[in-house]
Amino acid sequence: MAVKAAGEGIGTASQRVETRDGPRVASIGLRMLDAFPFVTRHPSLVTRHGLSLLSIASFLALWHLLAIVIASPYLPTPLAVARAAIAAFFERDFLGFTIQQHIASSLVRIVWGFGLAALLAVPLGLASGWLRSVEHLTGPVVELLRPIPPLAWIPFAIYFFGDPFDAVFIVFLAAFFPILLSTLAGVKAVDPILIDAARTLGAKRLRLFLQVVLPAALGNIVTGMRIGLGVGWMCIMAAEMVGVKGGGLGVYIWSMGEIGRFDAVFAGMAIIGVVGIALTGAMGWVEKRISKA
Amino acid sequence: MLQVRRVIHSFDSMTVLSDLSFDVPAGKFVCIVGPNGCGKTTLLRLIAGLARPTRGEIVLNGKPIQEPGPERGFVFQEYALFPWRSVRKNIEFGLEMRGVAPLQRREISKRYIDLVGLRGFEDYAIRRLSGGMKQKVSIARALANEPIVILMDEPFAALDCQTRNVMQEELLNIWDASRERKTILFVTHNVEEAVFLADLVLVLSHRPGRLVEALPVNLPRPRDRISPELHRLRGHILDLLAAQMPREELLQESCEVVRD
Numbered sequence: 001m002a003v004k005a006a007g008e009g010i011g012t013a014s015q016r017v018e019t020r021d022g023p024r025v026a027s028i029g030l031r032m033l034d035a036f037p038f039v040t041r042h043p044s045l046v047t048r049h050g051l052s053l054l055s056i057a058s059f060l061a062l063w064h065l066l067a068i069v070i071a072s073p074y075l076p077t078p079l080a081v082a083r084a085a086i087a088a089f090f091e092r093d094f095l096g097f098t099i100q101q102h103i104a105s106s107l108v109r110i111v112w113g114f115g116l117a118a119l120l121a122v123p124l125g126l127a128s129g130w131l132r133s134v135e136h137l138t139g140p141v142v143e144l145l146r147p148i149p150p151l152a153w154i155p156f157a158i159y160f161f162g163d164p165f166d167a168v169f170i171v172f173l174a175a176f177f178p179i180l181l182s183t184l185a186g187v188k189a190v191d192p193i194l195i196d197a198a199r200t201l202g203a204k205r206l207r208l209f210l211q212v213v214l215p216a217a218l219g220n221i222v223t224g225m226r227i228g229l230g231v232g233w234m235c236i237m238a239a240e241m242v243g244v245k246g247g248g249l250g251v252y253i254w255s256m257g258e259i260g261r262f263d264a265v266f267a268g269m270a271i272i273g274v275v276g277i278a279l280t281g282a283m284g285w286v287e288k289r290i291s292k293a
Numbered sequence: 294m295l296q297v298r299r300v301i302h303s304f305d306s307m308t309v310l311s312d313l314s315f316d317v318p319a320g321k322f323v324c325i326v327g328p329n330g331c332g333k334t335t336l337l338r339l340i341a342g343l344a345r346p347t348r349g350e351i352v353l354n355g356k357p358i359q360e361p362g363p364e365r366g367f368v369f370q371e372y373a374l375f376p377w378r379s380v381r382k383n384i385e386f387g388l389e390m391r392g393v394a395p396l397q398r399r400e401i402s403k404r405y406i407d408l409v410g411l412r413g414f415e416d417y418a419i420r421r422l423s424g425g426m427k428q429k430v431s432i433a434r435a436l437a438n439e440p441i442v443i444l445m446d447e448p449f450a451a452l453d454c455q456t457r458n459v460m461q462e463e464l465l466n467i468w469d470a471s472r473e474r475k476t477i478l479f480v481t482h483n484v485e486e487a488v489f490l491a492d493l494v495l496v497l498s499h500r501p502g503r504l505v506e507a508l509p510v511n512l513p514r515p516r517d518r519i520s521p522e523l524h525r526l527r528g529h530i531l532d533l534l535a536a537q538m539p540r541e542e543l544l545q546e547s548c549e550v551v552r553d
């Protein structure tokens with residue numbers, strides 16, 4: 001039962017995270033609007049913001065309508081959710097935490113887990129991409145461990161590490177492999193002609209690596225980090241729901257569900273989404289800066 | 294003096310260059326023409342030291358070539374510029390690798406930026422440049438290392454006809470302007486380009502590449518592209534190249550045209 005719910009948690013988080021691609025989705029939407037003669041193909045900024053507003057407003061209206069019609073205790077109205085969200089910032093829940101404290105707990109875990117993963121996976125990926133022997137040495141172990149979903153490590157992590165390292169460990173695992181593989185792919189994808197060019201200009205091994213391979217692979221490394229951060233954020237929610245202690249947004253929505261406070265559950269979900277967007281959005285910004293340079 | 298001595302080069306079982314020998318006196322502009330896939334790029338890579346010949350040796354001023362060195366510059370057909378570096382930083386790359394101090398790097402890169410006519414574009418990102426400008430950066434980058442031999446692999450192949458003509462003239466000017474005359478090995482499969490530029494045209498055979506003929510072009514510069522002498526030379530080289538084309542391949546190519 002708990003595992004199934006954890007799976008649902010992942011789905012929710014991923015949908016939230018994907019809204020980061022808002023502009024692309026919106027542009028597809030606009031193409032479909034070609035059928036309407038009053039909507040131009042490249043709408044002005046005002047029209048665009050107007051359409052975004054319309055989109056969100058209709059979503060909320062539809063939700064409200066559904067909530068009223070269905071009248072289920074598990075589907076609160078958007079207004080109730082907003083009220084619960086505001087309340088969560090000012091009142092302690094029955095666990096004794098404000099929502100800020102839950103956010104902080106989750107963030108501390110993701111920062112540590114993701115930081116350690118990046119610190120280890122980037123150098124390892126660079127080394128195994130550049131040195132055949134390192135690749136042959138680490139490759140088999142990586143291929144052995146990679147197919148195990150990070151969530152499958154939760155029971156082990158909880159009993160072996162306990163709070164707070166259990167959750168850090170899960171985030172670490174979740175972020176480690178995307179960063180490692182993306183870094184490795186980045187090194188392998190370096191155009192050999194650039195390496196030849198650098199060699200004819202006098203670059204030898206270490207300089208070649210630092211001045212050509214590293215900058216050429218940087219885009220891929222950051223992409224791996226963004227993906228790792230997103231996966232880490234999903235997994236931390238699941239881990240927190242399954243039994244990690246000491247607060248966290250996952251703990252919050254799971255506990256609120258158990259006492260039937262679904263307005264608070266949805267409020268927690270919205271906050272998870274917002275924080276997720278902020279995290280991957282920040283990485284996405286770095287990524288764009290790098291690919292432009 | 295650059296000496297290519299009995300060079301044989303094979304990839305796996307395929308022989309690309311077979312028993313190739315020629316000498317290039319210092320300061321000459323040499324064009325290398327030959328059918329596609331006859332090993333022209335391979336030859337330049339061997340001279341650059343990016344690969345070692347299977348047999349034979351290449352000697353520059355008495356020293357056998359073992360590895361890449363700053364005295365041999367390379368201009369790649371694909372430009373091979375570092376997209377994360379600005380125009381100036383690309384041109385300074387070789388100087389950085391050789392540990393030249395920043396102020397001096399600036400001074401040298403400025404000189405070559407002026408030489409190739411890229412003043413005002415120093416801080417441009419590579420992706421903002423046109424093909425001709427990219428190739429200028431690539432040439433300036435190779436020149437900044439002050440090589441004595443410049444290897445150029447079809448550098449103007451991707452340019453439109455007008456730009457190519459301008460670049461040819463500018464290349465001759467740059468070559469003329471350098472303090473001591475540099476040796477240039479310029480690969481092209483444009484015969485017109487070869488006779489316009491070269492002191493010496495080396496015609497290679499179909500794969501495996503051998504030297505078919507070394508034609509001196511003893512015409513004063515600037516040359517008239519439509520002069521009868523150049524026209525005659527061009528005809529002669531084209532005949533040599535046509536004779537190189539094996540019969541099957543001629544048939545195959547005409548088939549491809551029909552299929553298109």
Ligand SMILES: Nc1ncnc2c1ncn2[C@@H]1O[C@H](COP(=O)(O)OP(=O)(O)O)[C@@H](O)[C@H]1O
Pocket residue numbers: 304309327328329330331332333334335336
């Ligand atoms: N690294 C390589 N490995 C295997 N074959 C190669 C390699 N480089 C070139 N070749 C082959 O060698 C032949 C000559 O190539 P190249 O020197 O590029 O010819 P050209 O520049 O005259 O067109 C071609 O058939 C090409 O496919």
Ligand SMILES: [Mg+2]
Pocket residue numbers: 333334335446
């Ligand atoms: Mg070639």
